[in-house]
Amino acid sequence: MVKDGGVAEHGSFTVKDYHDPPPAPLIDAAELTKWSFYRAIIAEFIATLLFLYITVLTVIGYKSQTDTNAGHGGDQCGGVGVLGIAWAFGGMIFVLVYCTAGISGGHINPAVTFGLFLARKVSMIRAIMYMVAQCLGAICGVGLVKAFQKAYYKKYGGGANELADGYSTGVGLSAEIIGTFVLVYTVFSATDPKRSARDSHVPVLAPLPIGFAVFMVHLATIPITGTGINPARSFGAAVIYNQEKAWDDQVSIFGKKL
Template sequence: MAKDVEVAEQGEYSAKDYHDPPPAPLIDPEELIQWSFYRAIIAEFIATLLFLYITVLTVIGYKSQSENDDCGGVGILGIAWAFGGMIFVLVYCTAGISGGHINPAVTFGLFLARKVSLIRAVLYMMAQCLGAICGCGLVKAFQKSHYNRFGGGANELALGYNKGVGLGAEIIGTFVLVYTVFSATDPKRNARDSHVPVLAPLPIGFAVFMVHLATIPVTGTGINPARSFGAAVIYNKEKAWDDQWIFWVGPFIGAAIAAFYHQFILRAGAIKALGSFRSNA
């Protein structure tokens, strides 16, 4: 009897302390008449613009400084810090407005998990790609000679690696990122670890940093289709376009796997659905 009371008390505590938000509707026309929706799209555009501006400038600056000095510039470590640090800053700034996606792969994963509607997901991706193009455009406008000379920060498969290796690197790298996004924003984790102040943008930024350390030598690290697309559009060289599909297919596959793993394996979505079916039967 005492055990039953304890279980009941735990269940009551859990019910008060934590609940999953309802799934987002597939199509929500009401979003189109809300200013908060358009404000979020603008936030995604500006955040992606700033992200590409800072990070591509860092890449070009490193290449220009190391041209005559192998030890010059910030190095791969500095480039990784630039990408991870900017994601930390921008997710922190925009999380309360748009959710701080700044990446079509993240948006796609959250859409598959029913965290955002189809309309929001599509417009977020469009805003992110446009922001990336504008960010790279600013870099080229300010440093045109360096931009063209040092590759424009475009993602390309490195010499010595085949396309399968590049695709695998993008899939795994994006899985790490999107899995971290799900874990850092999980309401269940926030409830259970409420005594530990975890700032969600911090692990997300560190995930980007670590993935860049691992995959810069392979693909230059995409894990963000908007980042790769924006650089390819402004740089506009054949090699960047030939490898472009890797930086879309890989991240989308990685995001889909991360969404499935978190929602249906870790959060037991499949078991819950099966249990609901059995109870109805």
Template structure:
């Protein structure tokens, strides 16, 4: 294990050395971990946290679309109602802040398969823990969106189920690039906020870690909601797509441009009319 000394300047020009030891890399497969209750407790925490995250955020999105729907509300109410893009971004960022704070001591507060995968590549978590986390996160996301559909069944399908869509005017490559950059910002912030060397230097860093992570999610949503609706969380995108389904969440072009699809397919074929009485008599006599 590599050892690094952090030198600090004290009062009167004295130097005080504080030792810092890099944590050992997590084993790829740890058989003893499978027999530990702490692993399964952490998996349950990730499931519940992702469920709550998707429930609050998708419910916020559906509620906003309902409040600003001119077909339901008057033009004035639709223009002034709803939390807006700023409120939606804060719902995502605020929930991440709250849930990371609540689960950091249990599971590490990942709540995102992209974060879990990044920490696995950095050897911060084992392969077994990473796989269980990602399965729990995806299942939790589906259950969270399922609760929204159960509670807001009248509006869920009408307003797209909170599923990510590519906005008109953007190519798939642009949407992919926006998601890659947004996910990088989030994972980069997670690594910076949880750096053990910074924790050794400043004791307040671990306590404040959920704050920059939540703000990173908030800022990325402000930037990419107009492009893709902001995924940066595979569980969030998968959960909404699976529950919404109806052959829509899996095809961005069909969802974002339904008029183009209907126009290109041409008019629906007319239903053949039933034969007249004279025709029936003629056919029966043959």
């Protein structure tokens, strides 16, 4: 039985209220002629830059405040704590997805972009350009942190992802795979066009569950890998920090993945 508005019982849909969007072309050369395409790339670059700038500053600030060997005699119970770091990452994703969703889709993560490409939500050209912009934005964002916090940057790890002592690369890889799956799964669920057709408020609320997923994953995996789940975040921090352990941990985990 179909109720008013064309939505059937038991969550099914009729042709009146929902049409499955066609898959994006594999290669859409016409995008290269549109200003909206380049505006979206710029949005991804700026969003990832701001994301890394705020979050890496938060990590370094927390470590400097809790360093008992520092001149100010740090407090182990001071700073924002792991909970605050997780909120910084999740909160920034919420804010930036909200700001850029109408321009670029608010990916801010090559893993999200790649997942949407596999689902034929974006073309190959758009996916590649997004991932390049995200990585460059991440490098620039961490570069700004290093420029403004030169005294603390290398001393407190530069916000780079490193495998914690006592964990194997297999454990680190598993944590990153599961965490990335939770994030990408949430993105697909929050932006599902069927859900948008049924619940008009979903497009407005979509950034909230995405940001909350990032927050929850960080709580679980910060003690293991520092939480990557975003290749641009890990890559940008490693490029600017440029220390052997940060690179070795990423290469070893990536090698196991392959």
